[in-house]
Amino acid sequence: MTVPGLEASPTWTGRLRRAAVRALPPDKLLPDDQPSYVASWVYVFGVLTLAAFVIVLASGTVLVLRGPSWWHQSKTGLFVNSLHLWSVELFFFFMVLHLWGKFFMASWRGRRALTWMTGVVTFAISVATAFTGYLSQQNFDSQWIATQAKDGINSTGAGAFFVVTNFGQMLLWHVLLLPVAVAALVGLHLLLVRHRGVVRPLPARGRATRPAAKRPTPSTPAGRT
Amino acid sequence: MQTLDEASAQPDEAEWEGPKIRYDLAKEFVLALVAVAVLTVGLAVVFSSPDEHPVTIRQWAQATPADFLATAVTELDGSSPTASYGPPYDTAPGSGQTIGPLAPERWIGVHEPVSAAQDFVLGPLQVAAHSDPDLQSALASYQAAPAATAQQWTAAYSSALGHVGFSGSAVVVPPGRYGPLPPMMSALLTMARTGSLDADLLSSPQFYGTDYTKPLLFLADGSFLADKAQAEHLSGSQWGMMNETGNFPGQAWLWLYTMWYQVWPFTHTGNADALVWGLMMLLTLGLLLVPFIPGLRAVPRLVPVYRLIWRDHYRRLDEARNKPLR
Numbered sequence: 001m002t003v004p005g006l007e008a009s010p011t012w013t014g015r016l017r018r019a020a021v022r023a024l025p026p027d028k029l030l031p032d033d034q035p036s037y038v039a040s041w042v043y044v045f046g047v048l049t050l051a052a053f054v055i056v057l058a059s060g061t062v063l064v065l066r067g068p069s070w071w072h073q074s075k076t077g078l079f080v081n082s083l084h085l086w087s088v089e090l091f092f093f094f095m096v097l098h099l100w101g102k103f104f105m106a107s108w109r110g111r112r113a114l115t116w117m118t119g120v121v122t123f124a125i126s127v128a129t130a131f132t133g134y135l136s137q138q139n140f141d142s143q144w145i146a147t148q149a150k151d152g153i154n155s156t157g158a159g160a161f162f163v164v165t166n167f168g169q170m171l172l173w174h175v176l177l178l179p180v181a182v183a184a185l186v187g188l189h190l191l192l193v194r195h196r197g198v199v200r201p202l203p204a205r206g207r208a209t210r211p212a213a214k215r216p217t218p219s220t221p222a223g224r225t
Numbered sequence: 226m227q228t229l230d231e232a233s234a235q236p237d238e239a240e241w242e243g244p245k246i247r248y249d250l251a252k253e254f255v256l257a258l259v260a261v262a263v264l265t266v267g268l269a270v271v272f273s274s275p276d277e278h279p280v281t282i283r284q285w286a287q288a289t290p291a292d293f294l295a296t297a298v299t300e301l302d303g304s305s306p307t308a309s310y311g312p313p314y315d316t317a318p319g320s321g322q323t324i325g326p327l328a329p330e331r332w333i334g335v336h337e338p339v340s341a342a343q344d345f346v347l348g349p350l351q352v353a354a355h356s357d358p359d360l361q362s363a364l365a366s367y368q369a370a371p372a373a374t375a376q377q378w379t380a381a382y383s384s385a386l387g388h389v390g391f392s393g394s395a396v397v398v399p400p401g402r403y404g405p406l407p408p409m410m411s412a413l414l415t416m417a418r419t420g421s422l423d424a425d426l427l428s429s430p431q432f433y434g435t436d437y438t439k440p441l442l443f444l445a446d447g448s449f450l451a452d453k454a455q456a457e458h459l460s461g462s463q464w465g466m467m468n469e470t471g472n473f474p475g476q477a478w479l480w481l482y483t484m485w486y487q488v489w490p491f492t493h494t495g496n497a498d499a500l501v502w503g504l505m506m507l508l509t510l511g512l513l514l515v516p517f518i519p520g521l522r523a524v525p526r527l528v529p530v531y532r533l534i535w536r537d538h539y540r541r542l543d544e545a546r547n548k549p550l551r
Contacts, residue, residue: 034248035241036229037538044257051257055265072276081276082269085473089268090261092478104530108516110237120513127478134476140277141470144454146437147445148466155322155499156506157329160313160336165442168435200237201535202526204542 029194037201042105045098046193052091053186057179059084064175068138088130095123107199115192122185129182132174135164142167229545233538277457277470282426282440285449286417293417294396294410295386296447300341302379305446308341314442315339322499329499337438345443346413349425353412360412363405370404378404394418461486481505 008014062080063071071077099119108116134145146164153159163169227235232243286293299305303317311320313336321330347364354361367375382403390397396411416422426440444450451460459465464483469475485491485501494500515521525531532539 030250032247032249033245035232036244036246036541037535038248039246039537040534042534044253047253047257048261051254051261052265054258055262059265078273078276079269082272082274083265085274086268086272087261087265089474089477090265094261096478101534103515104525104528105534106522106525106531108522110239113516116516117513120509124509127476130476130478137276138279139275139470140279140453140457141275141459141475143279143441143444143450144457144459145466147441147450148461151322152498152502154313154330155496156502157333159330160333163337163436163438165438166436171435197241200235200241201233201538202531203233204532204535204539 023195024191028197031194035198035200038198042101043198045094045101048094049091049098050186050190052087052094053182055087056084056091057183059087060175060179068136068171072138084133088133092126092130095126099123105199106202109199109202110196112192112196112199115189115196118185118189118192122182122189125178125181125185129174129178132170132178135170136167136174138167146170229542233542272473275469275471275473280444280450280453281420282417282423282444283420285444285447286414286422289447289449290391290396290414290418291386291389292448294389294414295383296443297346297410297413298379298383298386298406300345300443300446301347302376302383303342305341307339307345307442307446313337315341322496324496324499324503327499339439339442341442341446344439345426346409349416349422350409350412352425353416353421357412360408363408366405367409374404377402378406382406382410481508 009017059080063077063084066077066080071081102116102119131145131149135142135149149164150159153162153164162173226244227242229243232241235242282293296305300308303309307314309317309320311317312330312334315338316335321328347368350360350364354364367378370378381401382398385398385401385403388399394411394415396407396414398407413422416425423440426443427434427437429436454460454465455463457468457470459468459470464480464487466486467476467479467483482501482505485504486497491497491501511518511521
């Protein structure tokens, strides 16, 4: 019987499907088991970041639906804005813990450098997304941040195109371009994590070791070494 | 399946063939979502979120008219921060920050043209002059004067503002050679106090407008905005970029960026923004390329945090290795 998805269709679509299934077969994409070393609280920060991102998007979507002035004039709007603010704070809190955890695990080992790099870029673009959010608040904080941040951004030359004092431009970056970029990068990051699997532990320094070759292996039955 | 010892001895690239545990990713995500949602709602209910009203030019002119007038004169004589800013707003000579020989501001050039004197002072006055012949005459006199004469008027008026008084809507300055500046400045202050200057600075060729560059630059040239920011602990020397109004957490993740502005040499250079941004770009690039930087990529092996993270794994591995072979 032919494995579904792996039929040798010569079409581009068929080739794309075969490549996708080969890179991420269903049990690798959504496994229900993990290596025994995946047992630490540090693994929770990634999924908490993802959960906070979902709430950021949900609360932001409600704010988008009602327009940029709504939350200044309505108690419900202020509450939704509060949800947005605090979910962003939690998003960064969990993301930074996730990032430092992965740094101290040297999680780029084993051809996982691209996973690390997509994470770092996601962090950088998330900072830009939050920054444009602060600029889009239409309050005193926005005014002050815009007048101060313009000098830094202008000094790079980017101020000619990324105009922090232009509310309309910043709002569109905040609600469309940057969230789409973050979502795409988060998706790519997750696919890479699933593709490569969770990085194995570093060899413990200063611990008693015994060469693995002396242990029984499937080809050398126990008692015959 | 390999034993824990065998699997642990495989290279980092190898697929894990050792012992596995049941791990429900979907359930973990749903539980995380519920936990973060509850935490978010709790924080929103308890702390809400800040919303300090924006300041307007009208408030500025009403609260501190002397500062407003002093700022307007610097826009006229070209000495205000905006008038002497350089790209992307104007071509003020010697302007623009640099990193050594690199001057990206100047390379990119003017893309958001702002003429401080025309946009903040003369333009709005020209609109008001349509219904005010005296103002029209004063404006014509100012614009017809040689540059040196205009500079003498603005310098004298600027000095006189140290003794300015206000009588109703009139600006009272000691007698002096100010040329047509007194009626011009009085008219501008009146426009600002009534709010029409806010509207003038926002006007655009289109019906709709969302670009607040001009009013924000004008506000930032005065002291009113900065004084309010200082009171809200938002100024640069107060780690302002990462703070929020009131006692709310702001962009705490900008702590490193903000920190550079507090320390030497960035506190003693006119190129601080360019240097800090250059440094932050370099550090971000370093973080991005950690996997490829010898020394830096070895840090996790030297700091025993990983032993804490995988302590259960190492304990099981020790137990497996200490088990007698049969």
